[in-house]
Amino acid sequence: MNTVNKAHKLIVTIVKKGQAKKVVKVSKRAGAEGGTIILGRGTGVHENKSFLGIPIIPEKEIILTLVGSDISNRVLSAIEEEANLCCPGTGLAMVINTKTITGIAHLLGINTYINEWTEVKSCMENQAVLYDLIVSIVNKGDADEVVEASKKSGAEGGTIISGRGTGIHEQAKLFNIPIEPEKDIVLTLIDREKTAHVLKKIDEDAGLNQPGKGIAFVLEVEKTIGINHILNRMVNEKFSDNDA
Structure with missing residues (x-):
């Protein structure tokens, strides 16, 4: 390999x-x-x-x-x-x-990229807020519970992808033919300070602590773009707190 x-x-x-x-x-x-x-x-x-x-x-x-x-x-x-x-x-x-x-x-061993290219700075390149990506894989139809749980605990929303797969608790067959259950994958971008709270809420509301209900894991995000409204709101809240 x-x-x-x-x-x-x-x-x-x-x-x-x-x-x-x-x-x-x-x-x-x-x-x-x-x-x-x-x-x-x-x-x-x-x-x-x-x-x-x-x-x-x-x-x-x-x-x-x-x-x-x-x-x-x-x-x-x-x-x-x-x-x-x-x-x-x-x-x-x-x-x-x-x-x-x-x-x-x-x-392998080949670098054909042009290093002399002048890079255009992203509007989020110097962001001070760190983010995580929570990936939740649940049974088809349960994605809305994950999204709602995320939003209740501070997330902006979520993106749902359809997939399929089986785990050790889902080895079902029909006429001796293995059935691969349909899955929903939910991508949730979240402020790293809220990750633990959101993950806990997803676990509770989607029942991930029960066998065969699904899993969720966290990936560390290095950089983001397209979320200016979140940073602007945080800045406004900070100034509002200082004025108070």
């Missing part, structure tokens, strides 16, 4: 349906090899829409882009500009460190 241990970053971009191809295209122009697009759904504070009193859950596209550390800022800045992520409600992106990679043997 060929593995790459040199530093790579995973850029996770969440945008409205129809925007993913543009994100992949601009990422490739900035030096990325490509991207993987996943369909999902989810709501944020700027997307609480309804029709005849029935809540509408916007469809989302999630793009996974693996890049070398030397071009991660360049690719992230290109994504930010193309998707206009500095504007509330357009989407968000986050950068996550990778430890070891396999399946990209063509990159």
